[in-house]
Amino acid sequence: MGELQDYSGEFEPQIDLHDFSKDFLIRLMHAWSSAYLRMDEIWNQAVVKHTGDAQLALNCELDCWFNVAERTVPRIAKAANIVVKDIVDAMKVWQMCPDGTLAGVYEAEYDIKNRNHIILTVTRCRTLEFLEKNAPERIRTVCHDIDIPMNEKYLTALVPDAEMKPLLLHDKPREKPDEIPCIWELKLRGM
Secondary structure, three states: OOOEOOOOOOOOOOOOHHHEOHHHHHHHHHHHHHHHHHHHHHHHHHHHHHHOOHHHHHHHHHHHHHHHHHHHHHHHHHHOOOOOOOHHHHHHHHHHOOOOHHHOOEEEEEEEEEOOEEEEEEEEEHHHHHHHHHOHHHHHHHHHHHHHHHHHHHHHOOOOOEEEEEEEOOOOOOOOOOOOOEEEEEEEOOO
């Protein structure tokens, strides 16, 4: 069949990922990543719609993200053959996640102080951009109430004695679109 550049042709009952080109798989990963993150927002809105309880929706959302951190993130490490020994290794896994930098949702810079101390600067955050345009009232909830505990859980699922704290987070739309979305410090506890 060769390497398909898209799936515009006839239906192929036995098709699998090996039948597609690298470029197509990258485009598909970007679409999957977007769907993965969009599902979280849609799910939260549905819980609020059906229960009228935004705090319940937030609690359920965090439960889901914590479950993803505990069950899925280590599987991604295994699939990528990454043996996580330190925070730098954890960052390699994070790059591979559907909501990671390889998927194109976030762009980041890493100031590696040592293998267990990193300053992570998110230079572009499509989630924040979406919220600024479509739901500015959710910026504080997403960036503070969800991202702080969720990101730490993603990290501790891989490096249990690590901690992650925000150095810069927004709680309302940025004044200029080129402002840094967020900065995080990741290190071992007690460092």
